[in-house]
Amino acid sequence: MKRVLGLLLAVGVAPALAQDVGKPPRPFAPQPDGAIPDNAFGRMVRLGQAIFTDTKTHAGAFTGNQLACSNCHLDAGRLADTAPLAQAYVLYPAFRAKTGEVDTYEKRLQGCFRYSMNGREPPLGDKVLVALAAYSFFLAKGAPTGEVLPGRGYPKLPKPARAPDYARGAAVFAQKCALCHGADGAGQKGPDGIPVFPALWGPGSFNWGAGMGRIDNAAGFIKAAMPLGQGGSLSDADAWDVAAFVDGHERPQDPRFTGDLAETRKRFQDTPMSLYGTVVAGKLLGAP
């Protein structure tokens, strides 16, 4: 048996090594769980991963819904084209139009809690942020800092030939999404009360300040990853339409709301990619 294994290794590995000579280094791949060290740092990494995949249980003080980070960042934040952590980590600190400041990675994470988790920002230095940053740093081992790596963010779909359409999106949703997320978009829970399919709109979902509330982000994610296990199966047009449908529903208020919907839209969401403050299917979205 040992000899057979040795033979296999010799046959399998030697040519690969020969081929690698003179080739560019392998593309970046996030660290696997098996590489988490068994020490204090490793324990913080594991906590970060636990927060990431079961956010309410491990960071419930800062969440206002039952979503988990890993609902939108698949494979526990590793999967390309679903805004993977490592590819983001190496781009911070960075100037962000959303805040008008140079934000650190931890500051960026605060925004996730404020908007996507519809909660409140963990204070800088809080263990929740330390753990998430440690997990991201761990995943990013070997990645070049400051480089936009393949798979970063959500893919930018080509602009649609016609405007994304709510009614067409409703039809796609009924056919492809409602089975899991429910016809009312509220998601579904198991018999133990734990959410299995995340809420896409309504009071249990991300708020109007979240990145996923922008149609282009949602369309990119949907195209890349939905239906789960069948990523890439929707046409670009279907992804745009269903994104407009999902983001054309009411959701929790933007925490930056000034008291004036039109003003809030103009200050924070003045883009055709946000339907906040516009009338969709007869409803003024974001109205208090």
Added chain:
Amino acid sequence: MIESLVRCSAVRAMGLGVVTCAGLALFGGRAGLAAAGDAPACAACHGAAGAGGGAVPRLAGLPAGYIEAQLRAFKAGTRGDAAMATVAATLDDAAIVELAAAYAALPPPTARVDAGDAALIARGERLALRGDWGKGLPPCASCHGRRGLGVGAAFPPLAGQPAAYLAAAIAAWKSGARHDDPQGLMRSVASHMDEADADAAAAYYETLPPSLPKTGSGP
């Protein structure tokens, strides 16, 4: 139960298809179901308590809507299984609804304690909770729940189902013998699983308790 299962397997092995024992109560001796007369005895294979075993799934405590859909799929041939096709052919819609409701109302069996192969189960746990995205395989838990308790009628509980049954189901989706899954979701999933993946995931789910812990501390 074991005896009935053995007998059932023997009959199947002989190519006779299905146990049709007029003498056996159809379903734990319940009058309403026994009235189905010549219908094959579910209990002969699924056990008096509907607990299943071997390649036979448990039915006790599964969502009624799911059981109904399976019986209809056996009848329609979209879930290929010679034995169950014969059974389902004898059931009209009223009997399907009645049987499904009766099994749904039965308490799920208590946890199976199956020592099993620890390495296999650990691999299965990883697939179940994290998937293997390197080959496009999402975690089982993303649709069947973290504890494998299922969601609604479309995503059945996996917890406590016999490993041989689960592995066979994955193989059936992969081969296309079973194509009753909504939106082809399980076909997609199964296409990314090799036999070792299927065995590992099945071994893991067999060890999970099929019902909620009595004093659960869920969020």
